[in-house]
Amino acid sequence: MHERSNWLAAAWVLIAACVLGIPVRAQTPAVEYAFEPVIGMPGKDVVWVPTPPPVVEFMLDVAQLTPRDFVIDLGSGDGRIVLAAAKRGARGLGVELNADMVQLSNDEAARLGLSKRAEFVVKDMFQTDLAPASVLTTYLLPHLNVKVRPQLLAQMKPGSRVLTYAFHMGEWQPDAVLQVNGLTVHLWIVPARAMGLWRWDHDGIGFTRHYEMNVRQSFQLITGSASSKTSFAYLRDMKLEGDRISFTLTEEAGSALAQTRYEGRIEGDAIVGTARTNNQDVVRRWSATRVAGRTDIEQRK
Numbered sequence: 695m696h697e698r699s700n701w702l703a704a705a706w707v708l709i710a711a712c713v714l715g716i717p718v719r720a721q722t723p724a725v726e727y728a729f730e731p732v733i734g735m736p737g738k739d740v741v742w743v744p745t746p747p748p749v750v751e752f753m754l755d756v757a758q759l760t761p762r763d764f765v766i767d768l769g770s771g772d773g774r775i776v777l778a779a780a781k782r783g784a785r786g787l788g789v790e791l792n793a794d795m796v797q798l799s800n801d802e803a804a805r806l807g808l809s810k811r812a813e814f815v816v817k818d819m820f821q822t823d824l825a826p827a828s829v830l831t832t833y834l835l836p837h838l839n840v841k842v843r844p845q846l847l848a849q850m851k852p853g854s855r856v857l858t859y860a861f862h863m864g865e866w867q868p869d870a871v872l873q874v875n876g877l878t879v880h881l882w883i884v885p886a887r888a889m890g891l892w893r894w895d896h897d898g899i900g901f902t903r904h905y906e907m908n909v910r911q912s913f914q915l916i917t918g919s920a921s922s923k924t925s926f927a928y929l930r931d932m933k934l935e936g937d938r939i940s941f942t943l944t945e946e947a948g949s950a951l952a953q954t955r956y957e958g959r960i961e962g963d964a965i966v967g968t969a970r971t972n973n974q975d976v977v978r979r980w981s982a983t984r985v986a987g988r989t990d991i992e993q994r995k
Contacts, residue, residue, distance in 0.1 A: 831856075890909060904922065918932055
């Protein structure tokens, strides 16, 4: 009876409209907008071109990703890198300026049950805190990689991995350049700040000597000079990988030369490690203190 009354009411309205000459417009259902990304879509700094799936997996392999890692992808697009990392048990954050892309990525994370490990935000990458990242990925043009370079060198922990698809980071030479299916991936290991004047005491030649070492640094490449108040000394085979530093110090020891291999980990303004002289079986604990010269590896412009 209720449905019949509604039908009759609607009929009388239609009849009245016809008699009075009032136009009646049919209501069309609203169409829900469904965003679909298109290759070549313009963005703030670049057009969107997705990273090929084989490259995504290869980058994570090269990074030796584990569930302990936190991945930040700058310019995350449809979220494929962070989602792939989350599938491997890692956590990640995608940073993207296109709000539709961010919504699409978060929806996909929810659909896959990965929302607790994969998050996407609308944010400028130059205003993003990169400190949580143990792995950073980008598919950006070289001038953007160079622009973000001082930021990641200042914020990311030494030993963190940076990977780019296709493009380099200017003067910062990669630690490895690899290819998959003819496509190039670059890897960098974030170096510690090793520059400055270091001092320590060591008794590897039978009595204690006092040493100074002045380290010069260009990204992960280091050179230096050493001195002792009682002996001629020089350095060779200097290497820095993440926060691990190693070098050989050669000095006069009576009528012979002594060579001591130093290895250690940089912890702020201290180096803590071991030293071995002339390949002897005895390995001694060793530590040095930085007394001057600590700066950022690269000043942010």
